[in-house]
Amino acid sequence: MEDNYREVKKAEPCLKLIHMDQVEVExxxxxxxxxxxxxxxxxxxxxxxxxxxxxxxxxxxxxxxxxxxxxxxxxxxxxxxxxxxxxxxxxxxxxxxxxxxxxxxxxxxxxxxxxxxxxxxxxxxxxxxxxxxxxxxxxxxxxxxxxxxxxxxxxxxxxxxxxxxxxxxxxxxxxxxxxxxxxxxxxxxxxxxxxxxxxxxxxxxxxxxxxxxxxxxxxxxxxxxxxxxxxxxxxxxxxxxxxxxxxxxxxxxxxxxxxxxxxxxxxSGDGRGQKIRSAKEFLKEILANGSMEQAKIAEEAEERGIKKKTLWNAKKELQIDSVKIGNKWFWMLQEE
Missing domain, CATH: 3.40.50.300 (P-loop containing nucleotide triphosphate hydrolases)
Structure with a gap:
């Protein structure tokens, strides 16, 4: 019985401890x-x-x-x-x-x-x-x-x-x-x-x-x-x-x-594309009468709960032009 116990003990892995203070941060x-x-x-x-x-x-x-x-x-x-x-x-x-x-x-x-x-x-x-x-x-x-x-x-x-x-x-x-x-x-x-x-x-x-x-x-x-x-x-x-x-x-x-x-x-399909569609409609509405300063558009979009990245996605989708006048940027819809 003792011989069998020794064999089992030999088969068990030795305990090795890792001290975290010696581990290098990678x-x-x-x-x-x-x-x-x-x-x-x-x-x-x-x-x-x-x-x-x-x-x-x-x-x-x-x-x-x-x-x-x-x-x-x-x-x-x-x-x-x-x-x-x-x-x-x-x-x-x-x-x-x-x-x-x-x-x-x-x-x-x-x-x-x-x-x-x-x-x-x-x-x-x-x-x-x-x-x-x-x-x-x-x-x-x-x-x-x-x-x-x-x-x-x-x-x-x-x-x-x-x-x-x-x-x-x-x-x-x-x-x-x-x-x-x-x-x-x-x-x-x-x-x-x-x-x-x-x-x-x-x-x-x-x-x-x-x-x-x-x-x-x-x-x-x-x-x-x-x-x-x-x-x-x-x-x-x-x-x-x-x-x-x-x-x-x-x-x-x-x-x-x-x-x-x-x-x-x-x-799930909930809200798929709804945010970007709302942002597109907002831009079409706000630029319907001509160009507008980018900063004012961003300010109005924020008030309506439209996030910055959604606004920029909508701008790209609508292919809105950016024009610098003086030291300010203006957005305008492309002429059809």
């Missing part, structure tokens, strides 16, 4: 502040056809050219530029590389020599596949995208079981931290239209629990060309403001900027 590096951190996992989710893959490919295109992701904010301020171009590993299980992905990358202006794909035709790639780590080492990729999540879980994995999802998310999180690359997992939403945004992702809540940032992409009701990215979880920085982009057949993709809508409103 600064987070950002691929896209505050939405996508390096060294961590980010989830981007939304209903099919809402533009998740499109916006990720647009981001990839900018990164491979060393360009700012958002060239201009809704207030007209440019982002910092001069970022080093990076290599990207992009894995998709839904779209063809030659007929869908590459045409989209080319349209977005990507340097396709920096976009790499692991050939998994002979053996499907999974989140615990050794080839994923080998590819990161070989390419020095700073961004890895798996689109969609459920296609890379592996055969026999039930995405609704926490005990099966946790080790997968742990493995992918370790890879991100070990090589200081950003890992983006793209996922679809479930059909629970009345649920909280954090519970609308497919599968176990452990997907969202392990990610440090979770984003939702949705379409604005009554204005289907406008899509919005909303932050629903941010563990490393304050949640970012919602950002909108326009996606239409004629003009393609372009960023609009900050947008006044919450994730819950975007998903």
């Amino acid at each position: 600064e987070i590096e950002w691929l896209f502040y505050p939405f996508i951190p390096y060294g961590k996992v980010t989830i981007i989710q939304g209903d099919p056809g809402e533009g998740k893959t499109t916006v990720v490919l647009q981001i990839i295109a900018k990164l491979t050219k060393g360009e700012a992701i958002l060239s201009e904010t809704s207030e007209g301020k440019s982002e910092e530029t001069g970022v080093e171009p990076i290599n990207v590993i992009y894995q998709t299980a839904e779209d063809g590389l030659g007929d869908t992905i590459k045409p989209r990358l080319l349209a977005a202006g990507a340097d396709c020599s920096r976009v790499l794909v692991i050939d998994d035709q002979d053996q499907p790639l999974t989140m615990v596949d050794a080839r994923l780590e080998e590819a990161i080492i070989q390419t020095k990729a700073r961004l890895v995208v798996l689109d969609p999540i459920q296609s890379f879980l592996g055969a026999g994995v039930d995405m609704h079981r926490a005990n099966e999802i946790r080790p997968l998310m742990k493995r992918i999180s370790v890879l991100a931290e070990k090589y200081q690359c950003a890992i983006i997992l793209i996922g679809h939403m479930n059909k629970n239209s009345n649920g909280k945004s954090s519970y609308r992702g497919l599968g176990s809540i452990d997907f969202q629990a392990a990610a440090r940032s979770v984003l939702i992409v949705g379409r604005v009701k009554d204005e289907p060309e406008i899509r919005v990215i909303c932050h629903v979880k941010s563990s490393l920085a304050p949640e970012g403001d919602a950002i909108a982009f326009r996606l239409d057949k004629e003009k393609g993709f372009h960023w609009i900027g900050k947008y006044d809508i919450s994730a819950e409103d975007l998903l």
Whole structure:
């Protein structure tokens, strides 16, 4: 009996304590502040056809050219530029590389020599596949995208079981931290239209629990060309403001900027587009008789409860001209 007890004791791990006063504070590096951190996992989710893959490919295109992701904010301020171009590993299980992905990358202006794909035709790639780590080492990729999540879980994995999802998310999180690359997992939403945004992702809540940032992409009701990215979880920085982009057949993709809508409103349909429509009507009304000083417009908008970013979104949508007269800016509607 004593011999068996000694064997059990030997098998037990030794106690190791970490003193917090000896832990060094590490600064987070950002691929896209505050939405996508390096060294961590980010989830981007939304209903099919809402533009998740499109916006990720647009981001990839900018990164491979060393360009700012958002060239201009809704207030007209440019982002910092001069970022080093990076290599990207992009894995998709839904779209063809030659007929869908590459045409989209080319349209977005990507340097396709920096976009790499692991050939998994002979053996499907999974989140615990050794080839994923080998590819990161070989390419020095700073961004890895798996689109969609459920296609890379592996055969026999039930995405609704926490005990099966946790080790997968742990493995992918370790890879991100070990090589200081950003890992983006793209996922679809479930059909629970009345649920909280954090519970609308497919599968176990452990997907969202392990990610440090979770984003939702949705379409604005009554204005289907406008899509919005909303932050629903941010563990490393304050949640970012919602950002909108326009996606239409004629003009393609372009960023609009900050947008006044919450994730819950975007998903539920409550208030979708209502704030921007009210701001548009306000501008049409106040500028009907000619130009007006920008400061006075902003003051009147604030009195009516219209937020600054909503006002600027409406200005962009209406293509209102800005003219400087003396030392003041004036807005005016374009002549039809």
